[in-house]
Amino acid sequence: MAINTNRPTSPHLQVYKLPLTGIISITHRMTGIMLTAGLILFVYVISALAGGADSYTAMQALMSLWLFKLVIWGFIYALFFHLCHGVRHLIWDSGSSFELDTLNRYAMIELAASLALTLMIFAWGYYGL
Amino acid sequence: MQRVTAVALIPLSFWLIYFLGLSLTAPYQQTAVWLTSPVNTVCIVAWIIAAFYHAALGLQVVIEDYVAAEGPKIISIWAVNLAFLFLAIAALLAVFRIVSIG
Numbered sequence: 001m002a003i004n005t006n007r008p009t010s011p012h013l014q015v016y017k018l019p020l021t022g023i024i025s026i027t028h029r030m031t032g033i034m035l036t037a038g039l040i041l042f043v044y045v046i047s048a049l050a051g052g053a054d055s056y057t058a059m060q061a062l063m064s065l066w067l068f069k070l071v072i073w074g075f076i077y078a079l080f081f082h083l084c085h086g087v088r089h090l091i092w093d094s095g096s097s098f099e100l101d102t103l104n105r106y107a108m109i110e111l112a113a114s115l116a117l118t119l120m121i122f123a124w125g126y127y128g129l
Numbered sequence: 130m131q132r133v134t135a136v137a138l139i140p141l142s143f144w145l146i147y148f149l150g151l152s153l154t155a156p157y158q159q160t161a162v163w164l165t166s167p168v169n170t171v172c173i174v175a176w177i178i179a180a181f182y183h184a185a186l187g188l189q190v191v192i193e194d195y196v197a198a199e200g201p202k203i204i205s206i207w208a209v210n211l212a213f214l215f216l217a218i219a220a221l222l223a224v225f226r227i228v229s230i231g
Binding site: 003029032033035036039040042043045046047049050052053056057059060063064072076079083086087089090093121124126127 | 132135136138139142145146147148149150151152153154155157158160161164180181184187188191197198199213216219220222223224226227230
């Protein structure tokens with residue numbers, strides 16, 4: 001299929017202040033990409049477990065570095081954010097709740113829920129700090 | 130399938146979180162025993178299949194949105210699909226190795 005290069009180029013994202021729903025929408029996509037990268041980390045972790053006690057201990061030592069801790073907490077928050085907004089998309093798929101005030105209310109609920117879930121994992125304590 | 134895997138991943142995420150938490154803090158034996166229990170094995174395997182499939186489908190949409198030229202678009206979608214197929218196989222193989230040891 002030939003590409004039409006003579007199309008209008010608007011909207012210019014740089015000159016708009018995105019509404020909260022817009023910011024959440026692009027964050028959903030960005031967290032999706034980040035979680036995808038996290039899958040590589042998952043393959044490493046589970047392969048280290050499969051490799052036996054020695055490679056498992058080495059993996060734990062590596063993961064206890066602050067940089068990896070940051071990555072893991074980022075992964076967990078990204079997971080919950082993506083999950084919460086994913087549920088929102090499933091509700092939209094059913095054809096309901098497209099009204100403006102509902103949109104903004106749900107956006108706040110999503111943010112609060114993803115933060116609360118991350119705090120729950122923190123309180124659970126298995127991830128250390 | 131994007132939607133089907135999404136719905137499946139909502140409950141299955143619990144197993145991922147639990148597995149990751151154990152892997153990062155618990156002793157080797159505890160994590161291995163947990164993963165070897167049948168319900169946990171099935172759920173982690175289901176999570177792996179659903180998550181890697183969901184990721185490949187999601188990245189495909191992102192590529193379709195941002196890569197305009199046909200050639201690079203098709204090549205990058207193929208590359209993403211193959212990469213996630215291999216990653217999923219690696220993860221599944223690791224699960225089977227752990228289960229067969231324990």
